[in-house]
Structures are given as C-alpha cells and as structure tokens.
Amino acid sequence: MQRRPFLIALLAAPATAAHAHHGWSGFDQDRPLFLQGTARKVAWRNPHAEFDLELPADLALPADLARRQVPAQSASVDGPRLLAGARLPTRKDRVWHIELAPLTRLEAWKIAEIKNGDRVEVLGYTTIGEKGDPVLRAEYLFVDGRAYGLRSSPP
Amino acid sequence: MPLSSAGFSGWPGIASVPWLYPALEVVHIVGIGLLVGSLVLVELRIWGRGTELPLAALARFGLRLTLAGFALAAASGLTMFLSQPAELLGNAPFLVKMTLLLCAGVNAAAFHWRGGVARADTVGRAQTLASLGLWLAIIICGRAIAYY
Numbered sequence: 001m002q003r004r005p006f007l008i009a010l011l012a013a014p015a016t017a018a019h020a021h022h023g024w025s026g027f028d029q030d031r032p033l034f035l036q037g038t039a040r041k042v043a044w045r046n047p048h049a050e051f052d053l054e055l056p057a058d059l060a061l062p063a064d065l066a067r068r069q070v071p072a073q074s075a076s077v078d079g080p081r082l083l084a085g086a087r088l089p090t091r092k093d094r095v096w097h098i099e100l101a102p103l104t105r106l107e108a109w110k111i112a113e114i115k116n117g118d119r120v121e122v123l124g125y126t127t128i129g130e131k132g133d134p135v136l137r138a139e140y141l142f143v144d145g146r147a148y149g150l151r152s153s154p155p
Numbered sequence: 156m157p158l159s160s161a162g163f164s165g166w167p168g169i170a171s172v173p174w175l176y177p178a179l180e181v182v183h184i185v186g187i188g189l190l191v192g193s194l195v196l197v198e199l200r201i202w203g204r205g206t207e208l209p210l211a212a213l214a215r216f217g218l219r220l221t222l223a224g225f226a227l228a229a230a231s232g233l234t235m236f237l238s239q240p241a242e243l244l245g246n247a248p249f250l251v252k253m254t255l256l257l258c259a260g261v262n263a264a265a266f267h268w269r270g271g272v273a274r275a276d277t278v279g280r281a282q283t284l285a286s287l288g289l290w291l292a293i294i295i296c297g298r299a300i301a302y303y
Binding site for chain 2: 046113
C-alpha cells in the first residue's frame with residue numbers, strides 16, 4: 001500500500017512516473033539490459049503477460065548476443081545496436097519481474113505460452129537509475145533459439 | 156506487482172482471452188464518455204449556459220445518459236477487476252479511485268435528494284462543481300492504475 005506517495009505524485013506532477021508500471025516514460029531506453037534464467041509465476045494474460053525470472057548466480061552476456069538475428073517489426077527498432085549495447089544490470093537481485101506484451105501481440109508473433117520452469121532470455125529496459133523494484137520491460141524475447149520483437153507486431 | 160495468491164483469486168480466465176480485455180477497455184471508455192459528457196452538458200446548463208434549453212427536461216434526459224454511461228463503465232470495470240482482484244486491491248490508485256467513486260455517488264445522491272436541479276442555488280452549484288472535480292480525479296486515478 002503506497003497511498004501517500006501516490007497522492008503526493010498526483011498533486012506534484014501527474015507526468016512524473018515515480019514507479020512506472022506501464023508506459024515507457026520511466027524506463028531507461030538508452031540502457032538495454034540482458035537477463036536470462038528460469039521463468040516462475042508465469043501469468044500469461046492481459047493487459048500484458050508477465051513472469052518472474054530467476055537468474056543464475058553466474059549471469060553473463062552470451063558471446064553470440066551481438067551477432068544474433070532479430071526479426072523485423074512494424075515499428076522501427078535498431079536491433080543490432082541494442083544487442084551490441086546490451087549489458088548486465090548493476091543491481092544484484094536474483095529475481096526480476098519481466099513484462100511482455102498484450103496477448104494479441106504475443107499471438108501475432110506466435111510465441112508459445114511460457115511455462116513455469118522454462119529457460120528464457122530477454123533484452124529490455126528497467127527504470128532510470130535502476131530505481132524501485134527490479135522490473136524489466138522486454139524489447140526482445142529469446143526462447144527455444146528464436147528471437148521475438150515485443151515493441152510492435154510482426155511487419 | 157507481485158502475483159498475489161491471497162484468498163479470492165477472481166476470474167483470471169477473463170484476461171486469457173486475447174480480444175476480451177481490449178474490448179472491455181473500449182466499453183469502459185464509451186461509458187466514461189457518456190457519463191462525463193452528459194454530466195458536463197447538464198452542469199453547464201445549471202451554471203447558466205445554453206439557457207434556451209429547458210432545464211428540467213435536459214436534466215432528466217441527461218441523468219438517464221449519465222446512468223447508462225455509469226452502467227457501462229461499472230460493468231466493464233467490474234469484469235476487469237475480477238480478472239485480477241488481488242493485484243488491484245493492492246494498487247493505491249485503484250483504492251483512491253474506489254473511494255472517490257463512493258464520494259461521487261454520495262454527492263450525486265445528495266444533489267438529487269435536495270432537488271438541486273430545481274433549486275439551482277449555491278449549494279447545488281457547488282455540488283455540481285464537486286461532481287465534475289471528482290469524476291476528473293476518478294479518470295486520473297483510473298489511468299494511473301496501470302502506471303503504478
């Protein structure tokens with residue numbers, strides 16, 4: 001329950017995303033983060049699918065990340081640049097909350113429903129300055145050797 | 156944000172049908188438009204604008220539209236709520252919104268109980284102003300649910 005901070009935020013400036021859950025304004029899109037691990041508490045539902053990602057202790061960037069092929073999508077996303085600039089988060093949380101896209105978009109990409117225990121890799125963004133809860137909003141999802149763009153639908 | 160598993164888990168199936176949630180959002184927006192639109196029309200008339208329109212008839216017809224809009228927004232809102240009740244009950248803007256809804260309901264009931272339309276006095280005007288302010292705050296809170 002965070003009623004007082006919310007009221008303060010409401011009075012101060014409605015545009016300030018103190019703890020943005022949706023929207024992109026509170027997310028640092030100049031800092032693509034890479035995470036991989038095991039999916040837990042998967043909620044394959046609207047308004048967007050989400051799950052907890054359990055990271056291994058030895059989280060590292062895969063050597064082939066920058067060379068991976070990313071699919072074209074209906075919005076212009078500079079995939080190669082994002083992959084080349086991907087880094088690991090500074091904070092050391094072992095469980096991150098991952099936000100995907102609405103079910104209609106996941107369906108458009110024909111992404112099979114992620115199940116608890118599945119191995120998942122994801123490139124995305126967290127809050128500016130890594131503030132608040134460890135939340136990652138996915139730009140690219142990698143499952144079973146395939147890459148999916150989540151910012152928009154397939155072209 | 157944590158996928159709470161406390162007690163009543165609602166009807167998560169609603170959120171599993173890809174088209175249903177966006178459709179509910181559409182109904183919710185149509186309801187809000189009807190509710191606030193009809194409210195602003197009647198309130199402007201009460202504040203002395205559009206005096207060529209008969210006040211009593213306009214207020215009667217407007218109230219029906221307002222209630223219809225509320226019914227649409229409430230039905231779609233309740234359905235969306237049931238798709239993830241535990242999460243919404245832990246969401247600050249949602250709780251503020253529900254409190255404001257209660258205030259708006261009490262305010263509207265008080266306005267009509269004292270015959271605010273026929274009186275069109277200072278108290279009545281203050282109530283219409285409060286009504287507009289409350290509904291705008293309710294819309295802001297509603298939108299904030301997703302961002303908090």
